[in-house]
Amino acid sequence: MTQVAANNVSLSWYEASARQRIDALVDAGSFCEYIGPELREISPHLSIFDLPEQFDDGIVIGHGRLDGTPVLIAAQEGRFMGGAFGEVHGAKLTGLLRAARALRQDVLILFDTGGVRLQEANAGELAIAEIMRAVIEVRRTGVSVVGLIGGRAGCYGGGSLIAGTCSRLIVSEQGRISVSGPEVIETNRGIEEFDSRDRALVWRTMGGKHRYLIGGADTFVDDEALAFRQAAIDALKIKRGCDTNVLEAEQNRLERRLQRFGEAEDAVDIWQTLGIDAPTEIPALPTDAFLRAAKRRENADDAR
Amino acid sequence: MTLDDILAGLFPNGHDIEAIGSIVAGRAILPDGGLIHLLGITRGRPLGANEAIVLAGRVIDIVKSGDRAPILVLVDSASQRMSKRDELLGLSEYLSHLAKALLMAEAEGHRTVGLLYGGSAAGAFIATALATGTLVALPGAHPAVMDLPSMARVTKLSIDVLKAKAEATPVFAPGLDNMVQTGGIHVVWDETSPLAPQLAAVLERPAGQDDRGRLGAERGGRRKSAEIADRVVALAAVAQRGAQHG
Numbered sequence: 001m002t003q004v005a006a007n008n009v010s011l012s013w014y015e016a017s018a019r020q021r022i023d024a025l026v027d028a029g030s031f032c033e034y035i036g037p038e039l040r041e042i043s044p045h046l047s048i049f050d051l052p053e054q055f056d057d058g059i060v061i062g063h064g065r066l067d068g069t070p071v072l073i074a075a076q077e078g079r080f081m082g083g084a085f086g087e088v089h090g091a092k093l094t095g096l097l098r099a100a101r102a103l104r105q106d107v108l109i110l111f112d113t114g115g116v117r118l119q120e121a122n123a124g125e126l127a128i129a130e131i132m133r134a135v136i137e138v139r140r141t142g143v144s145v146v147g148l149i150g151g152r153a154g155c156y157g158g159g160s161l162i163a164g165t166c167s168r169l170i171v172s173e174q175g176r177i178s179v180s181g182p183e184v185i186e187t188n189r190g191i192e193e194f195d196s197r198d199r200a201l202v203w204r205t206m207g208g209k210h211r212y213l214i215g216g217a218d219t220f221v222d223d224e225a226l227a228f229r230q231a232a233i234d235a236l237k238i239k240r241g242c243d244t245n246v247l248e249a250e251q252n253r254l255e256r257r258l259q260r261f262g263e264a265e266d267a268v269d270i271w272q273t274l275g276i277d278a279p280t281e282i283p284a285l286p287t288d289a290f291l292r293a294a295k296r297r298e299n300a301d302d303a304r
Numbered sequence: 305m306t307l308d309d310i311l312a313g314l315f316p317n318g319h320d321i322e323a324i325g326s327i328v329a330g331r332a333i334l335p336d337g338g339l340i341h342l343l344g345i346t347r348g349r350p351l352g353a354n355e356a357i358v359l360a361g362r363v364i365d366i367v368k369s370g371d372r373a374p375i376l377v378l379v380d381s382a383s384q385r386m387s388k389r390d391e392l393l394g395l396s397e398y399l400s401h402l403a404k405a406l407l408m409a410e411a412e413g414h415r416t417v418g419l420l421y422g423g424s425a426a427g428a429f430i431a432t433a434l435a436t437g438t439l440v441a442l443p444g445a446h447p448a449v450m451d452l453p454s455m456a457r458v459t460k461l462s463i464d465v466l467k468a469k470a471e472a473t474p475v476f477a478p479g480l481d482n483m484v485q486t487g488g489i490h491v492v493w494d495e496t497s498p499l500a501p502q503l504a505a506v507l508e509r510p511a512g513q514d515d516r517g518r519l520g521a522e523r524g525g526r527r528k529s530a531e532i533a534d535r536v537v538a539l540a541a542v543a544q545r546g547a548q549h550g
Contacts, residue, residue: 034539035532044528045475049459061536063543072540087475091517091529095536102537103544116426118458121449121476122486123526125426126516129434129488130533132400133514136407161430164400179395179427180386187457188386205392216394244367247408250401251364254357257393267392 011225013150014174018060018075021110024225025148025232026064026073033062035092043086045120054080057088061096063105067233071108072100078112078153085158086117090127097134097145106144106236109166114181115157128158135165139242144168146235148228149175149217150208156181167240167304170231171208171217173287178206204267204283209290213271213282214257215298222287240302249303257298274298305442305495307346307378310421313499314376315340327355328378329362334507335500341366341414344378351428352385356398359432363405367412374415374507377406379433380422399427403435410437410511417506420445420489425478434488438506441480441489448478474525487520487529 009024016024022031035041037055046053058080063072074093076083093109100107116124135145147166149155154176155163163169163177171177180188182196195201204210212220219235221227240246261270271279275296285293307328311319314332321330321342326349330342343362345351366375384390384399410416418436425448433439433447441447455476456463470477474485483489493502517533520526 032543034536034543041528041532045473048469048473049461063540070544087526087529088532091532092536094517094529095533096540098533099537099540103540105544116449118450118455119476121455122482122488123475123520123529125430125449126434126486126488126520126526127529129430130514130516130529132403132430132435133407136404136411140411157427158430160396161400161403161427164397165404177394177396178391179384179399180391185386185388185391187454194388205388210392211394214394216397242404242408244364244408244412247360247401247405248364248368250404251357251361254353254394254398254401255361258353258357261393264389264392270392 007226007229009225012223013172013225013228014152014223016225017079018077018110018112021225022060022064022073022075025108025229026066026071027068031062031064031073033060035061041088043088043120045087045123049119051119057086057092058083059089059092061092066108066236069236071106071236072096073108073110075110076112076151078151081117082114083112083151083153084114084117085124085127086120087123087127089117090124090131094127094130094134097131097138100143101134101138101141104141104143106146107138108146108148108232109162110148111155111159111163112151112153113155113157113159114153115159125158128162131162132165135162136242139167142239142241144236144239146170146232148232149177150223150228154178154206168219168235168238169217170219170221170228170235171211172221172223173208174223175208175211175217176202176206177211177216200283209282210267213274213294213297214261215253215300218300218304220287220291220294246303253300253303305421307421310442310499314503316500324358325355327358335504339371339373341373341375342378343375345381345428345432346378348380348382348423350382350385351399351431352387352390353393353395353398356402356431360402360405363409366414367409372413374417375409377416377418377432377436379418379420379424381424381428381432383425384427399431402431406435415507415511417503420447422446423448425449437511438490438509439488440506441492443492443495445480446478447480447483451478482525485520485523485525487516487518487523487526490519
């Protein structure tokens with residue numbers, strides 16, 4: 001019997017590195033890394049572009065304990081290549097999810113990613129597809145895969161599609177979830193479509209509060225590692241699986257969203273439709289007040 | 305080849321397909337008399353929330369019918385729709401939902417085959433073609449993550465430099481050959497031979513395993529991926545056995 005060592009480290013999730021996040025998340029001293037930096041499994045492709053490698057290729061994977069329960073964990077490092085998925089980076093997460101299936105253990109994915117790493121775009125794209133498949137395969141055995149989103153790089157591109165396959169998502173205000181990033185939309189469609197320098201627009205369109213309000217995320221927490229830890233502990237108590245009933249419920253949920261909000265011009269219009277009293281105040285609200293205002297949000301219970 | 309040519313070649317016994325904007329859906333009879341469902345995104349159009357929800361709904365209806373018939377997903381798309389509206393509505397959930405529906409259909413006993421006959425890119429490619437059990441392509445198909453001009457902007461390298469680098473590796477540049485070498489596409493069909501037997505051969509393959517990593521290693525386009533993933537599975541098993549005994 002392993003003693004549960006409570007973790008009481010106060011830490012900004014947004015500011016922290018991948019390794020700091022893991023250390024603050026799991027029971028103290030319980031993390032054991034697989035294919036750590038000492039093995040120097042670097043990207044074989046970045047040197048083509050004269051770019052520096054990192055010994056862990058920007059992702060830390062392994063096992064640990066969360067409130068005494070064994071879990072598998074992956075944490076992306078948003079400060080290396082924007083946390084982007086390359087061949088080695090992606091394969092480490094694919095392997096972890098396949099291990100979860102064999103071991104019947106829950107998985108926590110600490111997203112911090114701009115999406116596919118363009119310097120190895122084909123390998124990264126395929127890694128995303130392999131990971132999504134592995135998530136569904138492990139979820140069908142009843143194992144939970146929980147995503148935590150609140151890092152500097154957000155959760156963009158293929159990362160956002162992986163997040164969409166998770167059992168539950170925990171976000172902070174800083175946790176942006178979106179397929180196309182602001183700059184990509186602006187570059188392709190013009191500044192009239194999306195002004196990427198308008199940071200308030202970025203946050204209210206893609207940020208954690210909006211995603212929580214429309215049911216795109218399940219739990220909203222402060223930018224604080226202990227809050228993420230408690231939310232992860234709570235999330236793993238819910239066992240849901242992934243079958244045709246869940247998919248059908250999600251179909252109904254997402255159809256309803258298009259019907260309710262499909263004509264909205266801006267996030268504030270959606271918040272108004274939700275019945276929030278002072279929708280323009282949402283971005284400024286501290287967490288407690290925001291959660292009170294969010295009582296009439298859409299949720300994804302049993303439909304993710 | 306046009307979609308009509310392809311469908312005529314695949315299904316000499318005829319097919320029945322309806323178009324809903326850029327989305328197509330229908331069914332056909334295989335040469336052996338079996339039913340096959342048809343779904344697709346066509347005309348090189350982007351995949352947005354509206355399109356993804358229609359496709360996913362069709363997949364779920366097929367699964368609920370319980371017929372366990374194969375599903376052919378025809379793909380000639382652009383990328384995901386890049387718009388403020390789609391992102392505001394949570395496009396990532398719609399694309400994931402479509403991918404999940406296809407993966408679920410396969411797990412529930414439907415063979416899923418992707419046929420890339422035109423373009424596809426980024427999130428649209430992931431949510432459709434790459435979410436099928438076996439992806440095949442026709443010559444001239446042109447998958448991409450990002451086009452070279454956009455890639456040049458992001459990487460701050462000239463297109464000429466990128467083209468020169470693309471000669472040395474299949475790992476980043478757009479194109480069918482590169483996606484084959486990295487293991488994403490199982491086989492490129494021969495358009496000068498009848499298509500129906502080529503589809504029959506794909507449907508005869510055993511279903512289940514994701515073998516894209518192994519294909520990428522064998523073809524030399526992704527040498528590390530399969531080995532790393534396998535190593536993680538083995539390490540986790542050993543570490544956990546140790547933890548139980550320790």
